[in-house]
């Protein structure tokens with residue numbers, strides 16, 4: 222049997238996101254409605270506190286220690302995805318340390334990473350530089366950034382952004 226090397230490969234989409242308070246999760250759901258694909262929630266084995274201030278303190282300490290919090294689940298078939306939407310809240314100016322763990326766990330060479338970030342004033346901060354450093358052989362596309370307080374009104378903006386991205390059909 223001859224392999225058909227000419228076959229046009231369908232883009233397989235993964236939406237991987239970390240969300241402590243639910244804002245980033247809401248954007249992940251909008252993306253899923255618009256682009257399809259598989260959803261994966263990046264969660265730490267040790268959950269963060271339920272209250273805001275202790276979480277802020279824990280995150281600050283993790284950043285100071287350059288920690289790599291263990292994650293509660295892994296993706297078995299990362300090689301099967303072409304496009305990875307990567308979502309996170311801005312924590313202390315960049316990606317939460319759990320995203321460092323996540324990006325170091327997978328070889329994303331040749332894949333397209335599309336970041337999306339929710340925040341309360343810092344925008345992407347230095348998260349894009351950190352993602353590039355952690356996944357140097359991936360193509361990083363223009364991401365989507367929104368304030369946490371505007372997430373509920375952001376569905377149209379997400380739809381417009383997705384339609385401008387060249388990621389193939391659902």
Ligand SMILES: Cc1cc2nc3c(=O)[nH]c(=O)nc-3n(C[C@H](O)[C@H](O)[C@H](O)COP(=O)(O)O)c2cc1C
Pocket residue numbers: 239240241242243244245246273276277278280281309310311312313314315339340341342343344368369370
């Ligand atoms: C630990 C922690 C650190 C944060 N650091 C920042 C920050 O440096 N800059 C900023 O604009 N927002 C910061 N925020 C606000 C979050 O980015 C914002 O509320 C985001 O929408 C939360 O997303 P989530 O509901 O998906 O967790 C921080 C929030 C937490 C809990």
